[in-house]
Amino acid sequence: xxxxxxxxxxxxxxxxxxxxxxxxxxxxxxxxxxxxxxxxxxxxxxxxxxxxxxxxxxxxxxxxxxxxxxxxxxxxxxxxxxxxxxxxxxxxxxxxxxxxxxxxxxxxxxxxxxxxxxxxxxxxxxxxxxxxxxxxxxxxxxxxxxxxxxxxxxxxxxxxxxxxxxxxxxxxxxxxxxxxxxxxxxxxxxxxxxxxxxxxxxxxxxxxxxxxxxxxxxxxxxxxxxxxxxxxxxxxxxxxxxxxxxxxxxxxxxxxxx
Amino acid sequence: xxxxxxxxxxxxxxxxxxxxxxxxxxxxxxxxxxxxxxxxxxxxxxxxxxxxxxxxxxxxxxxxxxxxxxxxxxxxxxxxxxxxxxxxxxxxxxxxxxxxxxxxxxxxxxxxxxxxxxxxxxxxxxxxxxxxxxxxxxxxxxxxxxxxxxxxxxxxxxxxxxxxxxxxxxxxxxxxxxxxxxxxxxxxxxxxxxxxxxxxxxxxxxxxxxxxxxx
Numbered sequence: 001x002x003x004x005x006x007x008x009x010x011x012x013x014x015x016x017x018x019x020x021x022x023x024x025x026x027x028x029x030x031x032x033x034x035x036x037x038x039x040x041x042x043x044x045x046x047x048x049x050x051x052x053x054x055x056x057x058x059x060x061x062x063x064x065x066x067x068x069x070x071x072x073x074x075x076x077x078x079x080x081x082x083x084x085x086x087x088x089x090x091x092x093x094x095x096x097x098x099x100x101x102x103x104x105x106x107x108x109x110x111x112x113x114x115x116x117x118x119x120x121x122x123x124x125x126x127x128x129x130x131x132x133x134x135x136x137x138x139x140x141x142x143x144x145x146x147x148x149x150x151x152x153x154x155x156x157x158x159x160x161x162x163x164x165x166x167x168x169x170x171x172x173x174x175x176x177x178x179x180x181x182x183x184x185x186x187x188x189x190x191x192x193x194x195x196x197x198x199x200x201x202x203x204x205x206x207x208x209x210x211x212x213x214x215x216x217x218x219x220x221x222x223x224x225x226x227x228x229x230x231x232x233x234x235x236x237x238x239x240x241x242x243x244x245x246x247x248x249x250x251x252x253x254x255x256x257x258x
Numbered sequence: 259x260x261x262x263x264x265x266x267x268x269x270x271x272x273x274x275x276x277x278x279x280x281x282x283x284x285x286x287x288x289x290x291x292x293x294x295x296x297x298x299x300x301x302x303x304x305x306x307x308x309x310x311x312x313x314x315x316x317x318x319x320x321x322x323x324x325x326x327x328x329x330x331x332x333x334x335x336x337x338x339x340x341x342x343x344x345x346x347x348x349x350x351x352x353x354x355x356x357x358x359x360x361x362x363x364x365x366x367x368x369x370x371x372x373x374x375x376x377x378x379x380x381x382x383x384x385x386x387x388x389x390x391x392x393x394x395x396x397x398x399x400x401x402x403x404x405x406x407x408x409x410x411x412x413x414x415x416x417x418x419x420x421x422x423x424x425x426x427x428x429x430x431x432x433x434x435x436x437x438x439x440x441x442x443x444x445x446x447x448x449x450x451x452x453x454x455x456x457x458x459x460x461x462x463x464x465x466x467x468x469x470x471x472x473x
Contacts, residue, residue, distance in 0.1 A: 040358050119346065131342040134302055135356040135404075136328035142359075 015218070015240075022214040026148035029141050040137075041146055048150025052112045052209075053157055059107055064162040067103065068169035071095055076178040087174070088188020092197055095166050101204035102249060104158045105212060108151065109241045113216045116147055117237035120220025121230040129221075148213040155209030156202060163201065196256075204252050208245050215241045259412055259445045260284075260301070265310035269296035273310055276465040278447060280411065283438060284463035285448035285456050293467055294339075294416050294449045301414060302331055315411060332360055335405030339417040341397030343389040349400055350385035357407040375403040379433055395426045402433055412445045413437065419448070419455035431459060 075090050120143065123129050129139050167189065174180045219237035223229040259280040266273040269292050278284045288294050299305040300312060303319030312318060315333050322330045336342060343352045354372050357363070363371070376385070379399045389397055398418055405413055413434065419427045438446050448456060456464065 038362070040355055123345070126345060128344050130299075130304060131338065131344060133304070133327075134331060134334075134336050134338075134342065135359070136331035137356065137359050138328060 018218055019211075019214050019244075022144060022217055023148065023210055025140050026145045026210070026214070029145040030149055041142055044142065045146035045150045048147050049154045049157075051115075052108060052151050053154035056104075056107055056111055056154075056158060057161065059111075060104060060158050060162050061165055063103055063107065064100075064165040065169045067095065067099055067162075068166035069173045071099075071166070072170035072174045073177070076174055076180065085188040085191060087180070087185055088190070089192040091167065091170060091185075091189055092192040095170070096163050096193065096201050097197055097204075098249075098253075100159050100163045100166065100201055101155075101208055102245070104155055104162050104205060105208035105245045106242075108155055108158070108209065109212055109238055109245065112151055112154075113212045113237050113241045114234040116151070116213060116216030117219040117233040118230055120217055121223035121233040122220075124221060124223045125225075125227060125230060144217050147217060148210055151213035151216075152206050152209035155205045155212070159201060159205035200252065200256050204249060207248055207252065211244050211248060212241045215244060259315060259443075260447065261311070261313045263311040265300070265307050265312050267296055267300055267305060267307045269293060271467055274465070274467055275310075276463070278445060278463060280443045280445050281441075282462040283446035283448075283460070284465065285450065285459070285461050287453050287456070287464065287466040288449065288451045289467055291339075291417070291451055294451060297449050297467075298336060298338075298414060298416050302334065302336070303327060328360075332356075332408060333411045335408060335410035335413045337398055337401045337405065337413065337415045337418045339420065340394070341389065341392075341401040343392075343397055343400060345389055348386050348388055349381075349383070349392070352389065353385070353400060353404050353407070356404060360408065371407060372403075375406045376400075378406060379403040380429070395422055395430075398422075398430065399433075402430070406437060409441075411443050412447065415446070415448045415450075417450050417452070417455075420450055420452050427455065435460075 071091065071094055072087070075087050120129075123143070129143065132139055132142060171182055171185050171189075174185055175182045216237045219233040219240070223233050259282075260276065260278040262274050262276045264273045264275055271289055271293065274286070274297075276284065276286065286297060288297070296305065300307060301314050301319060303322050306320045312320070315330070317330065319330070343349075344355070347355065350372070353375065354368055357371065358368055361368070379402050381396065381399050381403060383392065383396060389400075392400065415434065418434075419430060422430070434446060438444050448459070448461070450456060
């Protein structure tokens with residue numbers, strides 16, 4: 001029992017250290033975007049933003065629309081239609097601060113986190129990471145850094161997009177369905193939406209993006225000699241990303257409260 | 259260019275000794291495919307020998323520090339058995355990746371040089387194709403063009419002539435020797451488990467990791 005706990009603790013410690021090293025490496029290597037070999041690395045970075053961000057826009061649009069409508073319906077039922085400031089506050093707290101970063105992160109975990117793990121896993125399995133290194137191109141610069149930063153940037157943008165659509169749809173439904181004046185809700189949201197709230201939302205999305213990509217990269221790089229390790233890497237990346245995103249969400253919220 | 263003295267490593271049947279001066283050509287005949295991978299990994303500094311000494315381009319690959327590795331590996335072009343192309347990049351991106359990374363040339367200049375390299379190796383297929391759509395020969399030809407762009411001092415051919423038709427072998431040999439003869443320092447090393455593929459090559463040295471070798 002004690003051995004099992006010790007082994008588990010050790011594996012968690014190693015995993016955390018590897019993830020921290022990946023994130024740190026991505027940030028420090030980020031400067032190489034502006035140095036030698038900028039173009040190929042920059043292309044991977046842009047491609048990652050495109051695949052993670054642009055291709056998830058439709059899904060995020062539908063979900064944010066639904067979330068905006070659902071939240072405003074619930075708030076309007078609970079709060080008095082005349083209390084626009086309360087509606088605005090709840091909207092900012094629930095949608096912008098919590099649901100925006102979380103839901104976009106969940107979509108990206110499902111779409112890109114597993115995809116990164118499988119892609120890198122396949123490259124590792126086929127020996128292509130060694131091929132890259134043979135060319136003198138460090139894997140962490142060409143494969144890891146642009147993916148980690150790319151997903152971080154994409155999630156940051158998607159979160160802003162999510163919030164705009166969710167808030168707009170909420171305002172529209174509230175004014176049409178509950179006859180709450182648009183100006184009242186708008187005023188409520190603006191008064192509740194401080195720079196700090198915006199910063200928390202953006203910081204969360206950026207952190208989630210970096211974590212999801214780092215977890216995917218680590219899972220892919222840990223693929224061994226068996227082809228069955230590749231789908232396992234995808235599953236592992238999804239599960240670990242889910243846990244870490246929720247944990248870091250709590251952590252950021254707690255830091256904010258303190 | 260390459261010096262091995264009683265080099266032993268996990269995966270090598272017997273300790274290997276060889277000397278390949280710059281500007282010459284040689285072949286290492288191995289007893290199995292695994293040995294080819296091991297030798298290439300040793301030469302590039304991916305693996306460390308258990309014992310013995312190794313120098314490539316006047317340095318011990320095992321002692322090259324991480325920041326210097328790219329520059330060291332840039333001096334060596336490797337044509338792997340399967341070409342060593344990256345499967346999710348098309349022919350063009352595979353061809354230009356290393357060159358763009360090291361040269362920092364502008365797009366137009368890069369295109370001209372890459373087109374030239376493709377013409378030199380006689381690749382006439384589409385540059386938009388992914389490596390999985392290419393034949394083994396085409397993959398190796400693209401890998402050769404990629405190496406030509408960087409102009410390495412040493413080209414290592416890992417089973418590059420294996421599994422090809424006689425015509426394809428002859429074409430690859432012609433390209434390799436053309437490159438070899440264009441510069442004083444340009445060195446060629448073939449590593450293969452099939453001695454048949456070395457027949458007819460005007461090699462300066464032939465080494466074997468085990469047993470006798472009859473060409």
